[in-house]
Amino acid sequence: MTENDILPFTRPDIDEETIAGVAEVLRSGWITTGPWNTRFEQALSDYFGGRPVLTYSSGTVTMEIALRLLGIGPGDEVITTPLSWVATANVILAVGATPVFVDIDPVTRNIDASRIEAAITPRTKALLPVHLAGLPCDLDAIYAIAQRHGLRVIEDAAQAIGSLWRGKRVGSFGDFASFSFHPNKNITSIEGGCLALPPDSDVDLARRLRLQGVQRSGLDGMDVDVLGGKSNLTDVAARVGWGQLQRLPAFNARRAELAALYFDALAAIALSERGVQLPPRDLEQSNWHMFQIVLPPQLRRAEVMQALKDRGIVTGVHYPPIHLFALYRARGFKPGDFPHAERVGASILTLPLFPAMRDSDVTRVTDALDAVLRQFGL
Numbered sequence: 001m002t003e004n005d006i007l008p009f010t011r012p013d014i015d016e017e018t019i020a021g022v023a024e025v026l027r028s029g030w031i032t033t034g035p036w037n038t039r040f041e042q043a044l045s046d047y048f049g050g051r052p053v054l055t056y057s058s059g060t061v062t063m064e065i066a067l068r069l070l071g072i073g074p075g076d077e078v079i080t081t082p083l084s085w086v087a088t089a090n091v092i093l094a095v096g097a098t099p100v101f102v103d104i105d106p107v108t109r110n111i112d113a114s115r116i117e118a119a120i121t122p123r124t125k126a127l128l129p130v131h132l133a134g135l136p137c138d139l140d141a142i143y144a145i146a147q148r149h150g151l152r153v154i155e156d157a158a159q160a161i162g163s164l165w166r167g168k169r170v171g172s173f174g175d176f177a178s179f180s181f182h183p184n185k186n187i188t189s190i191e192g193g194c195l196a197l198p199p200d201s202d203v204d205l206a207r208r209l210r211l212q213g214v215q216r217s218g219l220d221g222m223d224v225d226v227l228g229g230k231s232n233l234t235d236v237a238a239r240v241g242w243g244q245l246q247r248l249p250a251f252n253a254r255r256a257e258l259a260a261l262y263f264d265a266l267a268a269i270a271l272s273e274r275g276v277q278l279p280p281r282d283l284e285q286s287n288w289h290m291f292q293i294v295l296p297p298q299l300r301r302a303e304v305m306q307a308l309k310d311r312g313i314v315t316g317v318h319y320p321p322i323h324l325f326a327l328y329r330a331r332g333f334k335p336g337d338f339p340h341a342e343r344v345g346a347s348i349l350t351l352p353l354f355p356a357m358r359d360s361d362v363t364r365v366t367d368a369l370d371a372v373l374r375q376f377g378l
């Protein structure tokens with residue numbers, strides 16, 4: 001990249017070895033779910049300390065499958081955060097259950113665990129916390145609440161592969177954990193996802209739910225006794241995902257380095273003193289899926305983004321609060337319901353961060369940010 005190139009907020013990094021491996025799969029005569037999928041699942045299971053792990057065609061469907069495995073449906077409530085990608089709440093609606101939002105902690109931007117118990121009713125069946133930007137939620141508090149109230153937990157860890165909670169990998173312990181391999185995530189399989197299952201779960205059912213519910217036994221060597229969908233991962237995707245998984249530790253180490261550089265460079269332009277909120281400086285546990293700042297309320301985010309883009313810096317919005325989308329407003333949610341999520345959602349800005357970024361790209365971003373904030377009177 002030259003200095004004048006546009007700097008995106010993220011970009012996948014697929015190496016030549018993986019590209020050659022994909023060509024081999026394509027020539028092999030078996031391109032959908034097969035040996036590479038098995039190999040990828042085994043490598044993922046090893047990564048998560050030997051737990052059962054299944055791949056799926058997206059990180060959205062993994063969460064839907066987890067909800068179905070738990071028998072969650074009409075009449076049930078699932079507690080989640082309003083500040084996430086809309087998939088997090090959509091899957092609750094998809095199984096016919098009711099999403100119940102709990103406001104975020106404005107510092108971590110994750111669900112505020114201290115507010116969860118007040119939202120629990122006799123209909124509550126599960127907690128669906130999100131590790132936003134890869135910063136782990138307070139899992140001690142969340143699992144303690146789940147245990148006290150007999151609730152299941154599905155961690156939306158779409159952004160948190162490689163994140164740690166008290167030294168343990170997210171997904172290697174606890175109840176269900178769902179990961180996404182969308183191209184924007186820390187590793188990709190183009191599209192795809194995986195579900196880490198607790199040891200007591202029905203792994204065979206979780207597997208059958210991704211392919212029409214087909215069971216390899218009984219009449220004519222197969223039977224169908226449960227309605228499954230079609231959400232298997234192709235071997236082409238699995239080959240990409242496997243190649244990426246080998247590089248995940250290096251990717252995440254580079255992300256942490258870049259995050260540390262951001263903290264230094266943003267301190268040098270006194271960003272906090274100018275009313276801009278930084279993410280928690282968690283260089284131990286976060287996988288630094290995103291580096292997000294929150295602009296002061298008087299600035300219009302869209303104008304700041306355009307001014308940065310004019311300087312070659314592309315930023316992102318992750319995310320507008322879910323409860324204010326039309327689909328959710330139609331269910332009775334309204335502005336003012338979750339003030340912290342609304343305030344953060346209105347002003348959060350994702351800065352460029354991906355492993356192939358150079359050190360000098362960080363200062364390119366912070367120099368541009370410094371100039372743009374001055375332009376807007378900060």
Ligand SMILES: *Cc1c(COP(=O)(O)O)cnc(C)c1O
Pocket residue numbers: 057058059060061084085087088130156158159180181182191192193
């Ligand atoms: C990406 C993402 C998802 C959905 O994953 P897909 O693979 O795109 O279906 C869900 N939740 C969060 C928080 C995400 O970032």
